[in-house]
Structures are given as structure tokens and as C-alpha cells.
Amino acid sequence: MAENIIRVVVAGPRGKMGMEAVKLVNETDHFELAAAVDSKNDGIQIKDLEGMPDDKAPVFDDLEKCLDQVEADVLVDLTTPEAGKKHLGIALDHGVRPVIGTTGFNEEEIEQSRKKAEEKGIGAIIAPNFAVGAVLMMKFSQMAAKYFPDVEILEMHHDNKLDAPSGTAAKTAALINEVRTPKQQGHPDEKEDMEGARGAEVNGLHIHSVRLPGLVAHQEVLFGGAGQTLTIRHDSINRQSFMPGVRLAVDNVVRLKTLVYGLENIME
Ligand SMILES: NC(=O)C1=CN([C@@H]2O[C@H](COP(=O)(O)OP(=O)(O)OC[C@H]3O[C@@H](n4cnc5c(N)ncnc54)[C@H](OP(=O)(O)O)[C@@H]3O)[C@@H](O)[C@H]2O)C=CC1
Numbered sequence: 001m002a003e004n005i006i007r008v009v010v011a012g013p014r015g016k017m018g019m020e021a022v023k024l025v026n027e028t029d030h031f032e033l034a035a036a037v038d039s040k041n042d043g044i045q046i047k048d049l050e051g052m053p054d055d056k057a058p059v060f061d062d063l064e065k066c067l068d069q070v071e072a073d074v075l076v077d078l079t080t081p082e083a084g085k086k087h088l089g090i091a092l093d094h095g096v097r098p099v100i101g102t103t104g105f106n107e108e109e110i111e112q113s114r115k116k117a118e119e120k121g122i123g124a125i126i127a128p129n130f131a132v133g134a135v136l137m138m139k140f141s142q143m144a145a146k147y148f149p150d151v152e153i154l155e156m157h158h159d160n161k162l163d164a165p166s167g168t169a170a171k172t173a174a175l176i177n178e179v180r181t182p183k184q185q186g187h188p189d190e191k192e193d194m195e196g197a198r199g200a201e202v203n204g205l206h207i208h209s210v211r212l213p214g215l216v217a218h219q220e221v222l223f224g225g226a227g228q229t230l231t232i233r234h235d236s237i238n239r240q241s242f243m244p245g246v247r248l249a250v251d252n253v254v255r256l257k258t259l260v261y262g263l264e265n266i267m268e
């Protein structure tokens with residue numbers, strides 16, 4: 001790695017998150033945009049894409065091709081669940097540290113990639129949510145679940161989202177289930193008169209997904225106890241909310257030697 005400068009490849013630069021990430025890299029003194037990977041453009045420069053900063057970094061239509069030609073330290077992936085999974089493997093194979101914001105990974109995929117990162121001796125971060133407030137919401141929910149084992153998760157997103165439930169909801173459920181006394185939520189004899197009415201289920205914990213125009217990224221974790229309820233809620237009202245977390249992840253992934261799942265593991 002060039003001393004102090006972190007060379008970053010951004011995959012998905014025309015997307016809502018990718019655009020912000022390109023700006024972040026461009027505006028951060030010790031980051032350098034090594035290249036971008038965009039499925040629809042090849043052989044141009046980043047400045048040729050609409051709304052992009054005046055930066056000469058090359059654009060490739062394929063990550064493998066990009067990493068064969070460009071020296072890079074970190075890949076920031078903000079694409080689709082399908083492309084993100086592929087890109088995670090390609091980056092690790094090339095010894096480039098992945099920071100994956102793309103959601104939709106299951107436990108087995110995360111474990112396999114952790115093994116690969118450790119074999120390569122490099123860091124990798126999968127962050128279901130880069131917003132610091134969302135990470136706190138997840139941690140607070142984990143704290144509350146020790147005292148309130150009755151809990152359901154309601155996640156609400158814009159209607160262009162491809163995966164459900166959200167990565168944040170899946171991660172919240174995993175954190176809660178680390179401490180919660182196992183419990184099947186709801187009445188033991190309950191039945192759905194309409195399929196899906198009770199949402200998805202992870203170890204008895206239910207997750208409900210809402211998709212509507214006008215929303216960005218929102219989650220409520222609802223706890224119930226005798227005579228009281230507790231609601232822990234986080235709202236991202238724009239994509240800038242995620243950028244301090246992206247910066248933190250890029251700065252940290254270069255010192256790691258394993259895969260870290262969740263920003264809470266690198267926040268002080
Ligand atoms: N971890 C976090 O904090 C956050 C994560 N996300 C996640 O990030 C991802 C992107 O979100 P968002 O920006 O809203 O989505 P968008 O749909 O706005 O952007 C996705 C971009 O990825 C591009 N893309 C798709 N396939 C490839 C590929 N193979 N190579 C390069 N680019 C590709 C798309 O271009 P085209 O379709 O033209 O190919 C598109 O420009 C999602 O998985 C979302 O869940 C979102 C917000 C926060």
C-alpha cells in the first residue's frame with residue numbers, strides 16, 4: 001500500500017450510494033480513487049459520468065478486469081446483492097480489501113468469506129448499515145432485549161430496494177438473538193389467515209418489511225412488556241448519513257486481518 005494514501009475502487013458509481021461514495025473518496029485527502037466499476041461503461045474516466053467530480057480515474061465494466069490493471073488497496077461495493085457477492089470473492093482473490101455495503105449476505109456466505117480473508121491475511125468488512133445512528137439503534141436493541149424478550153422488528157425502505165428483509169433488520173435480529181431468551185413471538189396457537197401476515201421469522205423473532213416511495217431507510221424495534229412498550233427507532237433521511245461510516249470502514253479495513261461483519265465491531 002502506498003504510504004498513507006488508500007487507493008479505493010468504487011463499484012456502482014452511478015447508484016445513489018455509489019455517487020456519494022465517489023464524492024467521499026474524491027474529497028478525502030488520504031483517499032485516492034483508483035478506478036470505478038460500472039456495468040454499463042468501460043474505457044471512460046469518472047468525470048465523464050453525469051454528476052461526478054472532475055477526476056480522471058478509469059472506469060471498467062468488470063471488477064476482474066479492473067483489478068488486473070489497476071493497483072488498489074480497498075474495494076467499496078455498493079451494487080446489488082448478486083454483484084456484491086461476486087465482487088467480494090474477486091476482491092479477496094486479488095488481495096484487495098473489500099468494504100461491502102451491499103446487503104443480502106447469509107451467515108454461510110459470511111463465514112466462507114471470513115475464511116478466505118484469513119487465508120489471504122487481509123481485512124474485509126461487510127457493513128449492513130454504515131449509519132452510526134443505525135449501528136447504535138442495533139446495539140441499544142441488543143441491550144433492551146436482555147430485559148424485554150418480546151420483540152418484533154419493522155423495517156421500512158424505498159421501493160427500489162431489491163432485498164428483503166433489509167441487511168440491517170437481519171443483523172439486528174442476529175444481535176438480539178445473541179442475548180434473548182429463545183421465544184416464539186405471538187400466541188402459541190396463532191395462525192395466518194393471509195400468508196405472510198406475521199412477516200419473516202428468525203428463531204421466533206418476526207421481521208416486517210415495508211417498501212414505499214418517499215422512504216429512504218428506517219427501522220423500528222418494538223419491545224413489549226407487562227403494561228409497557230419500548231420503541232427504538234432510527235431514520236436515514238438521505239444517503240449522506242452513510243458516508244462517515246464508509247470512511248471509517250475504509251480507514252479500518254487496511255489494518256484488519258479478518259472479515260468483520262458490522263460496523264459496531266470497529267467503532268470505539
Ligand atoms: N450498508 C449500508 O449502509 C447501505 C447499503 N445499501 C445497499 O447498497 C446497495 C446499493 O444501493 P443504492 O445505491 O441505493 O442502489 P442503486 O440501485 O441506486 O445503485 C446500484 C448501482 O449498482 C450498479 N450495478 C449493478 N450491478 C453492477 C455490477 N455488476 N458492476 C457495477 N455496478 C453494478 C447499478 O447500475 P446498473 O443497474 O445500471 O448496472 C447501480 O448504479 C444495495 O444493496 C443497498 O441495499 C444502501 C444504503 C446503505
Ligand SMILES: O=C(O)C1=N[C@H](C(=O)O)C[C@H](O)C1
Pocket residue numbers: 103128129130157161162165166167168169216217218
Ligand atoms: O437498500 C437500502 O437503501 C439500504 N440497505 C441497507 C439494508 O439493507 O439494511 C442499509 C440501509 O437500510 C439502506
